[in-house]
Amino acid sequence: MTILSKYLLLKYLKLFFMILISLELFFVSFEFIQNLDSIPQSANLTALYIFYNTFFTLTITLPLSLVFAWILLLVIMIKNNELVSIYSLGSSKRKLFLPILYVNFLALGILIALQTTPLAYAYEKKKQILDGDYFSSLKEDIFVKYNNVYVYFKKLYPLEQRAEGVEIFEVVEQDLAKTISAQNAYFQNNKWYIVDANIMNKPVNISFLESKLVYEFEESIDTLDGFKPKILDNVYTANANYSIIDAIDALNVLRNQEVNTDKIRAIIYNQTVVPLFVLPLIFLFYMFISLNNRFFESRLFASSTIFATLFTWGAFFLGYKFAMGGVFSPEIALLLPFAIMVVTVFIMFNKKVIPS
Template sequence: MKLFEKYIVKNYLKNFFVIFLALDLFYVGVDLLTNYNNIPDSANLQILYALFQGMNAVNYVLPLSVVFGMIVTYFSMIKSNELICMYASSISKKALVRPFFITSLVLTLFYIGLNCTEFAYAYEYSANLKKYNRISTSSEDLFLKHDNQYIYFKKLDPLKQIAYDVTIFEVDNVDLTKIIRASVASFIQNHWMLENVSIIHKPRITSLNDNGYRTEHVDKLQTMQDFKPKIMDNVYQSEYTLSITDGIDALRFFDTQGVNTSKIKATLFYQLFFPLFAPFLIVVLYYKAPVMGRYFNMAVIASSFAFSTLVVWSGLFLLSRLASNGVIFAEIAIILPIIILFLIALYFYSKR
């Protein structure tokens, strides 16, 4: 890495982290003041709630901080005449924009990687703390379909991956063939392990010699491969989001189940592609920014850049919410605007 690139990256990261921490703490502070009467009285739970809300705030403030950090760094370089000195040293615009773009892209990809983990459920955990004074909450009376099975869960704890009072109805076309009941079921190694199982076999009688009704009892029974508790809870409750890995698993799983996956697809596309607007927008703003401040009002231009960033972010966010509600296809609402912004950035980079 060249000396000027190290200098730009260092200043950009410094400004980014200052802006990011300020916005994140501001979000948490406002939320604590707003929900002070609703959060738990325990100091430990209050700290956990603030931590989860801080993690949830990353979804909103990190893409903005990536762009704002570039704006502050660029205009500070203009103010100190560092930018014009770099141009006078025969450093091209393309060479100067690359440190901004690569650094912002790395930060964005790191954030996307976080959404592959339990980080994506930070809002759910904070909401559970506020409502139930605990991180995990149980869903009750779930009725689901899996292949030729209709499954009823009296109670499901997705965090512990345990279900209680499970009843499975197996059908052949429209004919009920088997009823499986279990007191407890645990999700182990991508399948459900039922305990204390009672199986009622309903025969298909075609003659007087056929076997009739019979009941079977087994200690354990393995069933429902890849039917993850988190997928079951979040998709059917429609309250929170899914991590990227769980979203991919949900799309694969429900693809053959005849279930509407538009909300899952919108959530997955939002987490994968929405943050990429920040690096592409940085390139566009860089080429639209002035080289020196002698003939321009830097405060007005910097404010207009910040306002443009907020307009782009809010517009893309609105489209993603419309896609999540099924109003617009996720491919059109989320992927298409990012592709258009990428092509605009590529045009500026290659032609200017």
């Protein structure tokens, strides 16, 4: 990396962190004041609320800060005639731009990686704190289908990975073949273990004289491989979120059940693809700068690019809501606009920047 690239990168990082911290403080403080009456009178819960709210806000502010820092950097360097001086020393537009691109890739990669961790449930956690349900994860009366099995949980504890009042109905060719009843079940080693199970087997060929129900008792049996408690919890809760890993697991499980997976696919695209809208934007804004300070309308450039950034983010947010609501498929609402945006900017960038 050249000295000029290091100089440019250092200025960009300073602006990025200044904007990021400012946006974080503004949004977190504003929401904290707004919900002050609902926050429990506990220092620990208050700290947890601020922590979860900070990360949830980060999923919005980090991509925006990357773009805003780039806009501000271009305006400052053009107004101070720094950009034209760098070009006069022999640095090309491509070499000047690559360090910024690498930083954006790294920052967005870290953000996406964090979405694979429990921090992806930050919004859900902060809402539980406000509702006074942070220490309670109880879900009641859950009835779901998994392959050829129908499962009923009277009480489900997703965080503790256990359930009470379990009833399992195995169906073969639309005919009830077996039922399993138990008071307790635990999720371990990627499967459910039913404790003290009462099993009833129905005969396949029913005859009046010979057919009979067969009752068995097992101290422990395992079933429902891969059906994680978090998947159960989120399927049951209409507005629940997923981490990327849990979303992929849920997608694989529910796809086999012929269940609509639009919501899960929308969550995956929103966490992995949508944050990358930053990259085409910084390419696009780079094409419309003027090296001459006299002919560069800095106010117009800053206001129009900031508006374009917020508009683009808002459009993807609206597409995400449409996909979650079932108005459009996630591919049409999120992937198609992103693909069109990338292809359009790539063609424009190659025609305008590379030949120069």
